[in-house]
Amino acid sequence: xxxxxxxxxxxxxxxxxxxxxxxxxxxxxxxxxxxxxxxxxxxxxxxxxxxxxxxxxxxxxxxxxxxxxxxxxxxxxxxxxxxxxxxxxxxxxxxxxxxxxxxxxxxxxxxxxxxxxxxxxxxxxxxxxxxxxxxxxxxxxxxxxxxxxxxxxxxxxxxxxxxxxxxxxxxxxxxxxxxxxxxxxxxxxxxxxxxxxxxxxxxxxxxxxxxxxxxxxxxxxxxxxxxxxxxxxxxxxxxxxxxxxxxxxxxxxxxxxxxxxxxxxxxxxxxxxxxxxxxxxxxxxxxxxxxxxxxxxxxxxxxxxxxxxxxxxxxxxxxxxxxxxxxxxxxxxxxxxxxxxxxxxxxxxx
Amino acid sequence: xxxxxxxxxxxxxxxxxxxxxxxxxxxxxxxxxxxxxxxxxxxxxxxxxxxxxxxxxxxxxxxxxxxxxxxxxxxxxxxx
Numbered sequence: 001x002x003x004x005x006x007x008x009x010x011x012x013x014x015x016x017x018x019x020x021x022x023x024x025x026x027x028x029x030x031x032x033x034x035x036x037x038x039x040x041x042x043x044x045x046x047x048x049x050x051x052x053x054x055x056x057x058x059x060x061x062x063x064x065x066x067x068x069x070x071x072x073x074x075x076x077x078x079x080x081x082x083x084x085x086x087x088x089x090x091x092x093x094x095x096x097x098x099x100x101x102x103x104x105x106x107x108x109x110x111x112x113x114x115x116x117x118x119x120x121x122x123x124x125x126x127x128x129x130x131x132x133x134x135x136x137x138x139x140x141x142x143x144x145x146x147x148x149x150x151x152x153x154x155x156x157x158x159x160x161x162x163x164x165x166x167x168x169x170x171x172x173x174x175x176x177x178x179x180x181x182x183x184x185x186x187x188x189x190x191x192x193x194x195x196x197x198x199x200x201x202x203x204x205x206x207x208x209x210x211x212x213x214x215x216x217x218x219x220x221x222x223x224x225x226x227x228x229x230x231x232x233x234x235x236x237x238x239x240x241x242x243x244x245x246x247x248x249x250x251x252x253x254x255x256x257x258x259x260x261x262x263x264x265x266x267x268x269x270x271x272x273x274x275x276x277x278x279x280x281x282x283x284x285x286x287x288x289x290x291x292x293x294x295x296x297x298x299x300x301x302x303x304x305x306x307x308x309x310x311x312x313x314x315x316x317x318x319x320x321x322x323x324x325x326x327x328x329x330x331x332x333x334x335x336x337x338x339x340x341x342x343x344x345x346x347x348x349x350x
Numbered sequence: 351x352x353x354x355x356x357x358x359x360x361x362x363x364x365x366x367x368x369x370x371x372x373x374x375x376x377x378x379x380x381x382x383x384x385x386x387x388x389x390x391x392x393x394x395x396x397x398x399x400x401x402x403x404x405x406x407x408x409x410x411x412x413x414x415x416x417x418x419x420x421x422x423x424x425x426x427x428x429x430x
Contacts, residue, residue: 015379015407020372020389054396193372193389194396205372 019208020193022054024166025131025185028173029056029093031212033063036091039177040067042078043095043131052097053133053192075105079130083113086128091177099134099148099186113182114157128183129176135188135236135286137334142322145330147287150296152184153263159183159217160263164191164238165206168261171215178214188235188286201239220267222274226256229344230274232297233284234260237335241284244340253348263293268300272308275301279310280347284335289317311350314343351428353403357390357419361397368392370415370423377409380429388423405429 019027033039040063041056047070050057060068071078075096082092096102102109109130116124136145153160159181163169169187176183191204223238224245231241238259245255258274260266275281281301283294294315301309316335324330357368371389375381381401388399401407403426411423 015375015381017374018372018376019374023389057396 014210016207017210018205019166019170021163021166021169021187021191021204022193024170024206024208025163025173025187026055026057026059027208028170028177028212030059030062032174032177033059033067037067038089039091039093040069040085041093041095042069042071042082044071044073044097046070046095051095053187053189053194055095055131075101076108079105079108079113082128083108083116083126086113086126087116087124091127091129093129093131093177095131097133098144099132100143100146102132102148102152109152109158109182110155114155117181118157125180126182127180129173129179130182130184132184132186133189133192134186135190136323136330137190137236139325139327139330141325145323147188147285147318149186149263149287150292153293153296154291157182158264160186161217161261162186162188162234162263163261164221164235164259165204166193166208167206168215168221168259170208171213172261174212175214175217179217186235191236191239201236203239203242215261217262218265218267219261220270221259221261222256222270223259224255224257226254226278228254228278228348229280229282230256230258230271230278231282231284231340231344232258232260232271232274233335234263234293236286237284240335240337240340243337244344247337247341248344251345253344255344260293260297266296266300268304271297271300272304275313276305276308279308280344281309281313282340282343282347283313283315283317284340285315285317286335287317288320289315290320292317311347314347316340316343351403351405353405353426353428354422355387355399355402355424355426356422357399357417358402359419361399362390362392362419364392365418366392367416368397368419370411370413370417371396373409373413373424375407377407379407380405381407381426390417401426403428 047060161172369391390397405426
């Protein structure tokens, strides 16, 4: 009979838990809320429903209606409320379930939450965290399937994290909640671990320690080391890359999988080091190609030393079209392991 | 003593299909009574299944399976 370490001698050590990203992120929020009464959660459906994606389940019961606040459908209003509260010393968490609707509150985010610290000469901090879902792949059409990460990343004053598994979801949430700036914690819907969006990709589930831990901003994670080609992505693209790397290995191609983990700040050093080692680069991103994160990653190589590339780099991203509702058309526009494998084989053959 | 793990009627009051989304612990882990051990999906609702007893978890139904509320999906063996 198979014996695990924790089982061999009864309960000598605590059993390891494998969690979904939704649960791991929630665990960090609850832990911080228990310690700091200045943290509150505000957004649509966060109290009674527990969040469209289950991010706030049980919080209204534990923390009450003063700290878990349902709002009308008025993103500008509640982001403005949260920004003002943050300037006055609170530490708000704002949920926007779908990043697609962030456009209606750009003024509050770009001109107030992101800039007040700078424009007040450091007198007012805005320690606010936004929890946002993004991404497609489930036939929800052009207004519920976008990523828009590059759009947010373009504006100074915002830190953006995009965890790819439960371990990083918890650690990065703790880091966001302890930071004194506007931070945005973004999770791709397909890896969140929500049953109604299909069973979570297995590699997004991970062992999550019970204790609190933080993950620094700006540290990419190497999921798999390799020597022939570097696959750079974040969020769901990490899992597509891992699947591709597995298939490529069977054909004798060694792929390195680099997870950016945080888009702002970007771990330029680790990107460059990996490409300098492999000489080949494919950047994978479900967001639009034009002026996207993929371009920023290519710029790292172009600015530092493009001679490390043995062959021109590739980008696999949305080909600048609205995400189609039709499943075959949507599949055409989203990155997947097959597209990565094809591109990698072409690069290695050149 | 061996305690069956089933979906209790106070969690699911219908005979509808339930999908087993995750097992939180590995087979053989020691779990505490009341600890979250699995996540389930019923229509679009996500549900939490807690351990009915303290002991060694034995998983008999894998993740992604469609189950019914009275079905035994694992057991908990008491440990001393």
